[in-house]
Amino acid sequence: xxxxxxxxxxxxxxxxxxxxxxWEQWKQEETTRDVIISSEEKWLRLFxxxxxxxxxxxxxxxxxKYAFCLPGTSAxxxxxxxxxxxxxxxxxx
Numbered sequence: 358x359x360x361x362x363x364x365x366x367x368x369x370x371x372x373x374x375x376x377x378x379x380w381e382q383w384k385q386e387e388t389t390r391d392v393i394i395s396s397e398e399k400w401l402r403l404f405x406x407x408x409x410x411x412x413x414x415x416x417x418x419x420x421x422k423y424a425f426c427l428p429g430t431s432a433x434x435x436x437x438x439x440x441x442x443x444x445x446x447x448x449x450x
Contacts, residue, residue, distance in 0.1 A: 358419055358423060360416050360419060360420065361416055362416075364415075364416055365416035365417060365420075368414040368416055368417040369417060371407075371412060371414070372403055372414070372417060375403055375406055375407075376399070376403065379402070383399065397425065400421055400425075404418065404421075
């Protein structure tokens with residue numbers, strides 16, 4: 358993954374400004390609607406804002422895509438090994 362640091366800095370500054378200017382509104386929205394706005398939704402709103410305002414952020418998008426593709430836990434993999442062991446399917450381990 359190739360990241361260009363100079364434009365990335367500018368992208369992060371713009372993202373920070375947007376997030377800071379909307380944070381209180383999102384907290385109010387969460388309180389009013391009794392819901393939690395997920396981090397995914399916040400990123401979608403940010404990139405939606407960038408798109409509407411013709412702000413390019415290719416480096417930041419690459420990093421966020423990479424971060425969201427990583428599993429939060431190893432539970433699914435551990436479950437597969439557990440099932441294989443339970444059913445006697447572990448071969449050569």
